[in-house]
Amino acid sequence: MAGSPLVHARGLVKEFGRLVAVDGIDFDVQRGEAFGFLGPNGAGKTSTMRMVGCISPPTAGTLRVLDLDPVADGARIRAKLGVVPQQDTLDSELTVRENILIYGRYFGLARADLREKAAQLLDFVQLSERADDPVEPLSGGMKRRLTIARSLVNDPQVLLLDEPTTGLDPQARHLVWDRLFRLKQQGASLILTTHYMDEAEQLCDRLVVMDNGKIVAEGSPLELIRRYSTREVVELRFADRPPEPAELRVDGLVDRIESLPDRILIYTEDGDHVATALHERGLETSSVLVRRSTLEDVFLHLTGRSLVD
Amino acid sequence: MELAARSYEFWLVRYRRVWRGSVATSVVNPVFYLAALGIGLGTLVNHSASRPGHVSYVDFVAPGLLAAAAMQTAAGEASFPILAAIKWTRQYQAMLATPLGIRDIFLGHQLFIVTRVLISSAIYLAVIAAFGTIHSPLGVLALPACVLLGAAFGTAIAAYTTGVAHEGNEFNALFRFGIVPMFLFSGTFFPVSRLPVPLDWIALATPLWHGVALCRDLTLGRGTLLADLGHAGYLTVWTLVGGALAYRFYRRRLVK
Numbered sequence: 001m002a003g004s005p006l007v008h009a010r011g012l013v014k015e016f017g018r019l020v021a022v023d024g025i026d027f028d029v030q031r032g033e034a035f036g037f038l039g040p041n042g043a044g045k046t047s048t049m050r051m052v053g054c055i056s057p058p059t060a061g062t063l064r065v066l067d068l069d070p071v072a073d074g075a076r077i078r079a080k081l082g083v084v085p086q087q088d089t090l091d092s093e094l095t096v097r098e099n100i101l102i103y104g105r106y107f108g109l110a111r112a113d114l115r116e117k118a119a120q121l122l123d124f125v126q127l128s129e130r131a132d133d134p135v136e137p138l139s140g141g142m143k144r145r146l147t148i149a150r151s152l153v154n155d156p157q158v159l160l161l162d163e164p165t166t167g168l169d170p171q172a173r174h175l176v177w178d179r180l181f182r183l184k185q186q187g188a189s190l191i192l193t194t195h196y197m198d199e200a201e202q203l204c205d206r207l208v209v210m211d212n213g214k215i216v217a218e219g220s221p222l223e224l225i226r227r228y229s230t231r232e233v234v235e236l237r238f239a240d241r242p243p244e245p246a247e248l249r250v251d252g253l254v255d256r257i258e259s260l261p262d263r264i265l266i267y268t269e270d271g272d273h274v275a276t277a278l279h280e281r282g283l284e285t286s287s288v289l290v291r292r293s294t295l296e297d298v299f300l301h302l303t304g305r306s307l308v309d
Numbered sequence: 310m311e312l313a314a315r316s317y318e319f320w321l322v323r324y325r326r327v328w329r330g331s332v333a334t335s336v337v338n339p340v341f342y343l344a345a346l347g348i349g350l351g352t353l354v355n356h357s358a359s360r361p362g363h364v365s366y367v368d369f370v371a372p373g374l375l376a377a378a379a380m381q382t383a384a385g386e387a388s389f390p391i392l393a394a395i396k397w398t399r400q401y402q403a404m405l406a407t408p409l410g411i412r413d414i415f416l417g418h419q420l421f422i423v424t425r426v427l428i429s430s431a432i433y434l435a436v437i438a439a440f441g442t443i444h445s446p447l448g449v450l451a452l453p454a455c456v457l458l459g460a461a462f463g464t465a466i467a468a469y470t471t472g473v474a475h476e477g478n479e480f481n482a483l484f485r486f487g488i489v490p491m492f493l494f495s496g497t498f499f500p501v502s503r504l505p506v507p508l509d510w511i512a513l514a515t516p517l518w519h520g521v522a523l524c525r526d527l528t529l530g531r532g533t534l535l536a537d538l539g540h541a542g543y544l545t546v547w548t549l550v551g552g553a554l555a556y557r558f559y560r561r562r563l564v565k
Contacts (some may be wrong), residue, residue: 055405056565075312075408089403093326102322106315106407154407208476281477 023213039210082156141172142272316417426459445530464551
């Protein structure tokens with residue numbers, strides 16, 4: 001038996017006055033999967049996440065979380081969720097350990113159990129040595145790891161992560177990804193929002209692409225790339241005025257051409273062939289890069305815009 | 310209530326880090342005020358033909374200062390800390406992601422505010438007792454009176470904070486035109502009957518005046534039951550109306 005989905009949404013809408021943040025979306029999140037909302041800032045990802053987290057009532061539509069109604073049973077649902085908000089809500093005057101202890105108390109957990117739990121969680125996020133330091137001087141990456149540890153204090157059935165690595169430097173991001181990947185391997189269910197396609201590719205089993213409050217595509221990262229892009233991409237940069245896209249069509253091998261302000265992308269099944277052919281034609285470029293398609297290309301194809309402004 | 314106790318616990322844990330300084334202030338403040346006003350200024354006032362309340366000035370001013378301090382503690386705790394929990398430290402947001410709801414967050418914080426008032430008022434009461442200004446066993450009841458006054462201000466100012474304050478500069482107006490004038494003119498230092506009409510009527514409508522009158526009756530042991538029940542009832546109404554308003558504004562502010 002597959003069991004009921006962790007989250008079930010049909011025609012879900014969130015409006016703030018005249019602004020429609022989420023415009024009638026349908027999705028299901030299954031137990032044990034890592035599910036992502038990929039989209040640029042303002043796509044409606046955070047609003048969706050706040051509705052799933054039962055802190056923001058939907059304007060319209062159906063939403064079930066853990067088989068319960070978020071409006072009527074918000075507290076019961078939240079007792080089983082772990083939430084990592086986009087903006088940290090740690091108390092900077094308390095110590096690292098105290099932040100976990102007090103958060104555990106919000107869930108009604110016993111102090112004696114929490115001591116042990118906090119030690120385990122701090123070990124998991126590699127913050128044991130900072131346990132009794134105040135939160136204030138911690139780096140952004142450490143704070144995010146602490147927030148993740150804190151969100152696990154109630155052994156949640158599902159973890160909600162809103163932009164888990166936004167604002168972190170590359171090394172800190174990899175540390176966070178590493179911990180989230182470990183959780184995934186242990187069978188945790190994750191729901192995350194991101195505007196980083198590499199984050200979505202690394203962490204998500206399945207994702208939806210959001211734009212302007214709507215879901216524009218759904219699938220695994222690989223499926224989406226296969227469906228909406230070609231295997232390879234040739235990125236051309238030009239020192240002078242770029243040529244007309246039509247001049248770049250080579251031997252019927254080019255599927256699609258996107259002109260961006262700083263570069264031209266040629267979508268093709270055989271990038272090397274196209275690059276060589278263009279070179280032989282004497283095309284003057286400042287750089288040529290052949291790479292595999294990513295979710296960024298999927299997003300570009302679906303919306304005509306890039307993910308990160 | 311069990312859920313409200315969890316958010317109350319957060320504020321207690323936080324207070325544990327600063328309680329020494331806060332208790333020291335609670336001892337030093339009343340000593341200074343009583344020495345300067347009760348004894349210093351009192352030596353002049355006591356020679357006057359129209360001594361307020363026909364008691365020595367230190368006996369008159371001590372319960373006034375006690376009540377005014379309760380007001381100030383509550384006002385301090387219900388202004389910046391609430392706004393900070395909404396938008397700077399965002400502790401309310403942290404709580405909202407857990408089983409705690411708006412009501413638990415609101416009640417837990419109010420409970421902490423009256424706890425702070427209870428602690429500082431108990432110290433204040435001990436200090437004014439040491440100055441020999443308590444003339445009735447009923448003086449002990451000045452402590453619950455201060456807590457009630459603290460609840461009236463805690464809820465009303467929480468309503469102001471959640472309903473009006475966005476950047477924090479709104480508190481300048483609150484303190485400049487609300488708290489400070491009340492401190493000076495609501496019977497703390499001199500009877501409101503010395504104020505010209507209609508200022509005396511305004512003073513009589515302030516919750517602080519009722520708190521001062523109640524505390525003064527109790528420490529001097531000379532009030533009438535009816536009048537004191539009236540004062541307590543008035544402060545209860547403020548607490549309930551302020552609480553209902555504050556709760557509405559909490560919802561409006563935090564549920565989006």
